[in-house]
Amino acid sequence: MNAQKALRIVIVAPDSLSPDPADTAALVEVERSRSLRIGLLQHGYNIVAVLPIDPFLPERLAQIQPDMIIVDAESQARDTLEHVVMATRDARRPIVLFTDDEDTSHVGAAIAAGVTAYVVAGLAPERIKSVLEVALARFRHEEDLRRQLADARNQLDERKVIERAKGLLMKRQGIDEAQAYARLRKTAMDKGLRLAEVAQRIIDVADLLG
Secondary structure (H helix, E strand, C coil): CCHHHHCEEEEECCCCCCCCCCCHHHHHHHHHHHHHHHHHHHCCCEEEEEECCCCCHHHHHHHHCCCEEEEECCCCHHHHHHHHHHHCCCCCCCEEEEECCCCCCCHHHHHHHCCCEEEECCCCHHHHHHHHHHHHHHHHHHHHHHHHHHHHHHHHHHHHHHHHHHHHHHHHHCCCHHHHHHHHHHHHHHHCCCHHHHHHHHHHHHHHHC
16 A cells, blocks of 8 residues: 555534525635545545644544544644644644645745644645655654654753762762762662663752751
């Protein structure tokens, strides 16, 4: 199965595709929405749900666990995005916005908040596949960078813990830095623990004893 066909997509959209026939603006939005969904199906994407913006959105997304969220926004794109970003803050996923809102003054804030791609009107159905593939690639790249940054921070924190534990051993046992490190390392090997875990236990005991 191709990568795009495996994607489980949730669309966050207005409740109805049957607006008042007298509402011209609503009819234009509905036509764009239908065109978007047809384009997704034509390219083999799996639309697992179409959800409205309501208080239950976070729970529904948590249950469905989609691979990507497509926001089919009305003119109030900013309000819609705020709800979706809040709903995915604990489980990040690529978010692609399709909208007719030509006010792009808040695009930067939307991207910073977690929106992967922001597409304003006029997208031909044949371009949907390329837009989603680029959005997914960008999201994965950003997630890799996030993990690398988190790993670097964890390593720095662990080094600080080890340095503090070495200092405590040196002070209380009258040994030099090399000896303190050797004792930490031996204890870690004997107990099957990571060096930072042993160091943290030493710090915890020292804090408890004062």
